[in-house]
Amino acid sequence: MNIHLLLRVAVVAAVFTAGIQGQEKPCSTASKFGPGDQIGNVNYITPAKTLAATRLVTKGKAYRLGIETNKDTPAYGARKFAITVVQPDQAGGASLGPSKTSYNDDIITGWVGIGSQIDGFGHAGVDNLYFNCNKAADFTRVDGLTKLGIENVPAIATRGVLLDMAGYLGTDMVKEGTAFNRAEIEGAMKRQGITAIEKGDVVLFYTGWMKLLGKDNKRFISANPGLGREGAKYLASLGVAMIGSDTSNFEVIPFESGAGFYEVHQILLAQNGIHILENMNTEEMARDQAWEFLFTLGPARITGGVQAIINPIAIK
Amino acid sequence: MNIHLLLRVAVVAAVFTAGIQGQEKPCSTASKFGPGDQIGNVNYITPAKTLAATRLVTKGKAYRLGIETNKDTPAYGARKFAITVVQPDQAGGASLGPSKTSYNDDIITGWVGIGSQIDGFGHAGVDNLYFNCNKAADFTRVDGLTKLGIENVPAIATRGVLLDMAGYLGTDMVKEGTAFNRAEIEGAMKRQGITAIEKGDVVLFYTGWMKLLGKDNKRFISANPGLGREGAKYLASLGVAMIGSDTSNFEVIPFESGAGFYEVHQILLAQNGIHILENMNTEEMARDQAWEFLFTLGPARITGGVQAIINPIAIK
Amino acid sequence: MNIHLLLRVAVVAAVFTAGIQGQEKPCSTASKFGPGDQIGNVNYITPAKTLAATRLVTKGKAYRLGIETNKDTPAYGARKFAITVVQPDQAGGASLGPSKTSYNDDIITGWVGIGSQIDGFGHAGVDNLYFNCNKAADFTRVDGLTKLGIENVPAIATRGVLLDMAGYLGTDMVKEGTAFNRAEIEGAMKRQGITAIEKGDVVLFYTGWMKLLGKDNKRFISANPGLGREGAKYLASLGVAMIGSDTSNFEVIPFESGAGFYEVHQILLAQNGIHILENMNTEEMARDQAWEFLFTLGPARITGGVQAIINPIAIK
Amino acid sequence: MNIHLLLRVAVVAAVFTAGIQGQEKPCSTASKFGPGDQIGNVNYITPAKTLAATRLVTKGKAYRLGIETNKDTPAYGARKFAITVVQPDQAGGASLGPSKTSYNDDIITGWVGIGSQIDGFGHAGVDNLYFNCNKAADFTRVDGLTKLGIENVPAIATRGVLLDMAGYLGTDMVKEGTAFNRAEIEGAMKRQGITAIEKGDVVLFYTGWMKLLGKDNKRFISANPGLGREGAKYLASLGVAMIGSDTSNFEVIPFESGAGFYEVHQILLAQNGIHILENMNTEEMARDQAWEFLFTLGPARITGGVQAIINPIAIK
Secondary structure: OOHHHHHHHHHHHHHHHHHHOOOOOOOOOOOOOOOOOOOHHHHHOOHHHHHHHHOOOOOOOEEEOOOOEOOOOOOOOOOOOOEEEEOOOOHHHOOEOOOOEEEOEEEEEEEOOOOOEEEOOOOEEEOOEEHHHEEHHHHEEOOEEOOOOHHHOOOEEEEEEEEEHHHHOOOOOOOOOOEEOHHHHHHHHHHHOOOOOOOOOEEEEEOOHHHHOOOOHHHHHHOEOEEOHHHHHHHHHHOOOEEEEOOOOOEOEOOOOOOOOOHHHHHHHHHHOOEEEEOOOOHHHHHHOOOEEEEEEOOOOEOOOOEEEOOOEEEO | OOHHHHHHHHHHHHHHHHHHOOOOOOOOOOOOOOOOOOOHHHHHOOHHHHHHHHOOOOOOOEEEOOOOEOOOOOOOOOOOOOEEEEOOOOHHHOOEOOOOEEEOEEEEEEEOOOOOEEEOOOOEEEOOEEHHHEEHHHHEEOOEEOOOOHHHOOOEEEEEEEEEHHHHOOOOOOOOOOEEOHHHHHHHHHHHOOOOOOOOOEEEEEOOHHHHOOOOHHHHHHOEOEEOHHHHHHHHHHOOOEEEEOOOOOEOEOOOOOOOOOHHHHHHHHHHOOEEEEOOOOHHHHHHOOOEEEEEEOOOOEOOOOEEEOOOEEEO | OOHHHHHHHHHHHHHHHHHHOOOOOOOOOOOOOOOOOOOHHHHHOOHHHHHHHHOOOOOOOEEEOOOOEOOOOOOOOOOOOOEEEEOOOOHHHOOEOOOOEEEOEEEEEEEOOOOOEEEOOOOEEEOOEEHHHEEHHHHEEOOEEOOOOHHHOOOEEEEEEEEEHHHHOOOOOOOOOOEEOHHHHHHHHHHHOOOOOOOOOEEEEEOOHHHHOOOOHHHHHHOEOEEOHHHHHHHHHHOOOEEEEOOOOOEOEOOOOOOOOOHHHHHHHHHHOOEEEEOOOOHHHHHHOOOEEEEEEOOOOEOOOOEEEOOOEEEO | OOHHHHHHHHHHHHHHHHHHOOOOOOOOOOOOOOOOOOOHHHHHOOHHHHHHHHOOOOOOOEEEOOOOEOOOOOOOOOOOOOEEEEOOOOHHHOOEOOOOEEEOEEEEEEEOOOOOEEEOOOOEEEOOEEHHHEEHHHHEEOOEEOOOOHHHOOOEEEEEEEEEHHHHOOOOOOOOOOEEOHHHHHHHHHHHOOOOOOOOOEEEEEOOHHHHOOOOHHHHHHOEOEEOHHHHHHHHHHOOOEEEEOOOOOEOEOOOOOOOOOHHHHHHHHHHOOEEEEOOOOHHHHHHOOOEEEEEEOOOOEOOOOEEEOOOEEEO
16 A cells, blocks of 8 residues: 555544544535545545455446537537647648658547536535635636646546436436435335445436437436435435436436525535536446446546546446 | 447457458558458457456556646647636626525637547548548548547456566666667566566556656657557557557657658557557556556547547556 | 838839749749739739728718627538637636726637638638649648738728629629629629729629528528629739628639639639638618728738638728 | 717717716716717717828828737737637548639637737726626626627727827837826827827827837736826826727736726726727837828627737828
């Protein structure tokens, strides 16, 4: 075990001790893992947990969870996306050098929050207060976040759990506005024979909504079933590291009665240090009943990034 | 085993049969895996191989191989990078809704080939002919490749092998211009006790060059040790799926005597269907002597992309 | 008269002498104004011509000819446009300094060829040969043209002539596919009492097509009436500096029988050194019968730019 | 005189009447020209004024005031600029159609506030209040301003006055931190024989600072001589439409003792409806002693734009 890991475990231990001693919370979004923490519940993913997760692999089948990102991918609000393919300095078809090299390069001019994505802790806050007492004015710079940037996410290799909400609710595609709270989560677990959700797990909800992609993009982007507020708090109490779904908005839309604007995002990202994964394509995993698996993710480390376009690999 | 996997295995089998029957190559960049193939040697990564690779994990330590991408990351030629962080429609600090939601979004305006990256098969060709007989004029569109796009890369979970070229050459940092060919590859393997490089493996070269990053970016970008032409053909003959290094140019620079402009890129990408991984940070892995491991990679699936900014996860 | 102007006149004189002596053309796109020329017929706009043009102003009414450029402006092919408005480092509504300064900035991520535009001489060529014997491979760089860039256009202040083709053809809006050739040009002139088109003039065609903008963008972008090949050669023979129209494609679409792909662009830009102005909104000028006027234009001087988004000012 | 002009004059008249009657100001940035006004003192540019300005032209010499905008142009803060030149769908040198058409297009990915520019009224405010009582939250959208956008600027053709501050101060290049206030403005006018600055004029300050461009960009961007607060209020009292200078920051930097952060921007843009023009290259005009002239400007009409990259044409 290297120094880095020892330190991480030590911090966790110290925090627990502090908790026992009843230390006061410095602000409403303070991290359990101390004032310098930028990774939240990812701290729970220890080598022991990673090692155990690799043993969940029994078939060697690897799934890519990313959907495609392009100009037609349904996207929230003003978000747009384009790539431009260029042949630098080869106008007229000129090739370069004795082996006649030709090459293409590509340029992105697009919003990151399109397609499959991870929300970093700089994405959503409460009245300009973000995770771990970080005020917007202190870390939000126009050319990148100076804290909570996506480059800080460590290597993710942990246990993944897929909750088949469509199966639990006896449908192919769960209706928009259906909130997943503790009862639904435990009901789905029981049906699938999943005995526990544990610290450091990545929990993915399967709703069947990927079936709409490219077929009814308007419906896909404007609403969906998803996690409710009580369910978010319940999963937070279990110490999960990340929560995802096969929908674009992740949380239930229309919002639950009395809920704020993307309040579940606030609960997870700002108040509990739990990353959110959107547009996770788990269609094939659901068909294969791949309920418990090794989940791996390395978001592109764009310095100061709010989010990242991702393509996690799940292995069963 | 699902239909998709069955088909892939069937294609591989068919191709072998074709090979035995001495079928003629339709063009100089034809794929072993048939006329429709877009993924090259990734075809060799079977479920059995993935399963076996997970058993290489003995400690549960996960490494992220990505370096950070930002405006200061050393980059080739005209490549530039910027992100812009915005607070959509919250001018003046306005928060949204009853739970006072604040949020940041981010926009990329940058070249993909900056930082840690995978080169897709649309990146380099020979006189406008790319992998598997694809002519530039046929698949290169200004708003995305219509074939060979990075979105086609399947889920990668396979055996990774780290070749410690610095250790083999008895130095902290291998000198620029040092070519790695068959002798050096086999020498390093022998020293590290690696008995074989196999079909579907990902081979990473460790040279110590990450030590320059942020310290001498000019040297880092302008030259490096790396794979030579003979070494590239040797690894191709072994059927590796991807080859990477901890340098920005990947192949040896200055080029070997008589070599073309980035000719090793041509040999791997165009002529052999082998992906290239650049700027893979393996410093910590080299220190840990993590020579054989589970390598996982899911590049963001940007439709028609030439390359992708990546952050593979290696697990030992 | 300053050195710059003296030199320009001297070049013109030298060229005429050369012409008289029957000097051979070095290539099919050679400039009348010598091997170093990058501005073509703009050379004809002398101070005397500018001074005379100011005397065409009799009412003091100034017209802006630019239409709006935004994401919905009809645009050719893959062209897209976006602006992003940011409040740098003011997240949470923070103002700056004792006088509580707030500010917005804006970022463009868009193709230049959208909305009202001038085509530079690097825009269209014949088989990779552009104006004045410039080969694409020699001046086209991915980060900007090294010759023929839009930054080279001098200050434009000259006589403008509006040809009312709708009036001439007795219609509100000329039908798509209607070609303007010598007969139509002279017919319109005669009807409007315009006695001559002269060296250095800017000629604008009024067709009534702006009426479609925002109402039938699909029709607006896919075809239009416009200049034909013979008309282009006729105006070139008169030495006009620039030719524009109130349509998006400028030249007649569908193309004339036997014509090449945007061949009128080739004739003007590559073969005659005449700039093209697209989407010039002359609706109000046509209503006012402002046929002869002072035309002024200063395109934003983006180094190496192919085109520019413009908003010329016509004064009557 | 058309309806539009009649209405504008009527509004001006009505506003004066209102002023006489002592009507209360609805907010600290209210326009003299009424609640719907978005163009401020540009209202003063009447046809009579434009006509008179054309008679200031005596030599026919036209000057372009724009400097070049590119990645090396000195720019404020996080501002960056790039263009990308592409040959859409011509990979491998393919030409299009029977006349072998080749073409380049260009894409901007850059901040607007680089190089010669006009500041729109959405650029600077006081504690999130912008010109004419517009609150940031009400009109600032991430994809464009919904009011005060640069597309609203009418055709500008008016009297221009160049104040030679370098000549007045007996130097080639005025020292940074030198404030131009009423005394300096009147002193320069007297020296140049300019009898009056009038309603609707465009006033440009010449300081000699363009000599630094490309030679000492660091000094050029970090400070400059320029308009002071009292001078700004004085010019506002005269009803000028726009004020510019040959520097990048326009106003005096370091700021005057006790002044806020870019407070002169606030005084002109927010409190007086006067546009600001930066990086106006008047070197040649100063050499020619072109003190009074016709000034024309048509900023590219990008919908919702905060600023515009410009290249005004001055004619003497």
